[in-house]
Amino acid sequence: MSEEIIKLTKKLQRVQCTLKAPKGQRNKFGNYNYRSAEDILEAIKPLLEEYNLTLVCNDRIEMRGNFMFNVTTAILLDCDSDQQISTENWAMHSESKKGMDSAQISGATASYSLKRALGNLFAIDNEQDADATNKHGVIPKNSTAPIPVSYRINLINTTASMDELAKIWKNLPKDVAAMPEVIAAKDKQKQKLGEK
Template identity: 50%
Template sequence: MSDNVYQKLMRVQSKLKAPKNQFNKFGNYSYRSCEDILEGLKPLLKEVGAILVINDEVVNIANRFYIKATASFISIDDGEKIISSELAREEEERVKFDLAQLTGSVSSYARKYALNGLFAIDDTKDSDSTNKHDKDNITSLNNENKWTNPKLTDNQIKRLYAIAHSKGVVAEKVKSQVEKQLNKKVEELTKAEYDKVCEAYENIKVANS
């Protein structure tokens, strides 16, 4: 008697290895992409007798358009399936992305986290959970319909302090200025606010010595 779809998925989950084959030079960390996960899955799917199908669709929620990625794990013996979905959209303020890049980035993000949910991959401690390749310009809506907003990484905060320091402003001064002007702590800044603060310090004129 062959395994049912749940037994097959359990076998794949227990054997799947998805190493972090990508490297972000700006943030100095490694991360895994959707493609890395798929490469790890292919031999396991063949081994257990299952296929994976990923579909994207555009949905409208509260007058905003989302990409909904659905990953379906299907047993080829009986057609039984288990699915996982993730919704994602672009941020209100798009930074250095044209529309084609943005759509591709949103799709990749949604697909990756749909796969994470289906195959029990935990990225919560991964630098990629806030990496600049996808989440800086994306907001997700998880399966419980709770908003998940990306937070600034430690490397982004260090970059801000480094920019300010190059203009003669120490970190403590940055913290006080942000709290005074925006009424929040540096680590609570949105990505759009962070970009504006970095730009403001970059534009400070320093007299030649």
């Protein structure tokens, strides 16, 4: 590890230990306080100046099968060097949400993805945040929540190699791997990949 990246890592550690991002928002329906991406950004600005850092956040849209994701990358740049540290968060777009039009759904998904990317970068604990129980369309890794079969079929259908297909198949729960529609998707993709 270079000396410059070590310096940046130490700056990030100081920021993580100093940052206080209050839960400045209130969910009246759920009766809890939560922090927004804007709350985090407001709290981080003085620390960025103090440690001569810059924060850049980028969004892009990615398709995985029939699912659309907002992918946010939060990049912390050291103004004293050309070093950077980044984190990424994926949030799945809902097809619909009661009382929201498509622009509002996109905005809410992007805002949530930004909040989680910033939370990951700056080590903001979300365990006590009631918002942490609201999934906002995100399918977390290592989740115990059931993943829809259609999502798993789409993963199978979008594999680019036999190795990738084998890896996905190996990680399927036995009851899902025994479903006729999942077996059919695997066989079809296997045949398609074998033709390449």
